[in-house]
Amino acid sequence: MSRIGKLPVAIPKGVTVTVDAANMVVVKGPKGQLQQQVNPEIKVSIEGGELVLVRPSDSIAHKSMHGLYRSLLKNMIVGVSDGYTIIMEFVGVGYRAEAKGQMLEMSLGYSHSIIFELPGEIKVEALTDRRANPKVTLTSCDKQLIGQIAAKIRAFRKPEPYKGKGIKFEGEVLRRKAGKSAGK
Numbered sequence: 001m002s003r004i005g006k007l008p009v010a011i012p013k014g015v016t017v018t019v020d021a022a023n024m025v026v027v028k029g030p031k032g033q034l035q036q037q038v039n040p041e042i043k044v045s046i047e048g049g050e051l052v053l054v055r056p057s058d059s060i061a062h063k064s065m066h067g068l069y070r071s072l073l074k075n076m077i078v079g080v081s082d083g084y085t086i087i088m089e090f091v092g093v094g095y096r097a098e099a100k101g102q103m104l105e106m107s108l109g110y111s112h113s114i115i116f117e118l119p120g121e122i123k124v125e126a127l128t129d130r131r132a133n134p135k136v137t138l139t140s141c142d143k144q145l146i147g148q149i150a151a152k153i154r155a156f157r158k159p160e161p162y163k164g165k166g167i168k169f170e171g172e173v174l175r176r177k178a179g180k181s182a183g184k
Helices: 060-081 143-155
Strands: 016-019 024-029 032-037 043-047 050-054 084-091 096-100 103-107 114-117 123-127 135-140 166-169
Touching: 016 043, 024 060, 032 060, 050 060, 060 143, 084 143, 096 123, 096 135, 135 143, 143 166
Parallel strands: none
Antiparallel strands: 016 024, 024 032, 043 050, 084 135, 084 166, 096 103, 103 114, 123 135
16 A cells, blocks of 8 residues: 555645546635546545545556655645745845736846746745845745746756855755865
């Protein structure tokens, strides 16, 4: 039995989960609505306020799908009830970020500013304090989407290992390298 897949997912108050005949799972909650198509071989049922997934056999493919879909559905339930937040820090002299609606304008040391358009499901907030690195906060109910957008923003200027300049996640510890050592 898959250790992850066999665990039931508790459905909190205020969240409704529906499963139709085509194994489409729709999760609605206070933060939004998400849906996921589940492989027809994996049976999804709601039993006593919990979401339970059952696989037909112990083949490797069924075991991997069992754990995968259980994790995806749990992330959806947590997302519509609590939501997900990613905080990114812009480390570097002259690095700035400004949010204008669904547009994020960034100055990252290039000769031009970068304008990044965010999907409607994501809320963005840019905070710039004096004598502190600018921070961008992304919030959404979709964990996959917010992670992908955060990775795209980070790809504009990855943290480098010598001075630590670049876009990093809050709380991330970078592996630093020693610079050149002095000659003889």
